[in-house]
Amino acid sequence: MCERFALLLVLLPGLAMGEPSRGYTQELAHAAQPGRIYLDLYNTTGTHTLSAPNQLRLGLPPGELILSERDMGFKTMVYRNIAVYTATDISLRSNHVNLRIGGSAAWSWDYMMFNFNPELVRNAGINTIALNAAVLLPIDWDSGYGKFQFGLESSLLDSRNAHTAVAFGIRWLPLSALTVDMIFIGDSGQSGSTFEVATPAALRINLRIM
Numbered sequence: 204m205c206e207r208f209a210l211l212l213v214l215l216p217g218l219a220m221g222e223p224s225r226g227y228t229q230e231l232a233h234a235a236q237p238g239r240i241y242l243d244l245y246n247t248t249g250t251h252t253l254s255a256p257n258q259l260r261l262g263l264p265p266g267e268l269i270l271s272e273r274d275m276g277f278k279t280m281v282y283r284n285i286a287v288y289t290a291t292d293i294s295l296r297s298n299h300v301n302l303r304i305g306g307s308a309a310w311s312w313d314y315m316m317f318n319f320n321p322e323l324v325r326n327a328g329i330n331t332i333a334l335n336a337a338v339l340l341p342i343d344w345d346s347g348y349g350k351f352q353f354g355l356e357s358s359l360l361d362s363r364n365a366h367t368a369v370a371f372g373i374r375w376l377p378l379s380a381l382t383v384d385m386i387f388i389g390d391s392g393q394s395g396s397t398f399e400v401a402t403p404a405a406l407r408i409n410l411r412i413m
Contacts, residue, residue, distance in 0.1 A: 221239060221241070222374070223260055225258075227255070227370045227374075228254075228358070229335040231318055234262070234280050236262045239262035240413040242412055245408040249405075250405070251386075251391060275290065275292075276291070285306065288304075289302070301325060320335035331361050337355065339354050341353075350375070354374055355369075369389065371386065372385045372388070381411075382411075384407040
């Protein structure tokens with residue numbers, strides 16, 4: 204459905220530079236400002252990386268409302284560079300309430316930023332802890348083609364059927380309000396999966412529409 208609206212949204216006037224408050228698949232330590240709206244237009248995560256659903260993020264005065272095809276969540280800042288969030292999904296087939304509760308904290312050194320994103324996931328009555336972390340390195344290159352940032356994400360799941368997931372790629376902001384995440388090396392973290400090097404292993408495109 205998101206792809207059908209892509210052309211219409213690109214033509215909307217008044218777009219300004221901005222990127223969503225998530226990394227490739229994990230949460231970053233900030234929330235959308237009030238009045239801002241972010242929409243995923245294209246998303247191929249889930250095969251060679253962790254799965255991250257298409258999302259609509261709405262900036263509200265108390266925090267950020269996050270909507271996807273599988274859950275609804277809310278994220279807010281509790282201190283500078285510290286955010287907390289929760290998301291819920293009700294499975295009608297199993298009558299289980301699936302829940303995610305987590306937080307994100309960020310630290311910066313010179314031109315590098317570290318993001319730590321621990322998360323408790325309750326799915327079908329089973330609790331799992333995910334220790335997510337990311338290293339972000341902006342590229343100071345005045346090329347005229349927008350802003351670039353290297354990103355390396357890892358996710359360690361408290362599960363006997365999983366290992367550390369990895370996603371390495373580039374975040375590119377070629378135009379105002381357009382964010383393109385290109386993951387070139389990925390591992391979904393599931394048993395039997397291996398590192399995948401591709402061009403790209405996953406692609407995620409997001410548009411800020413307000």
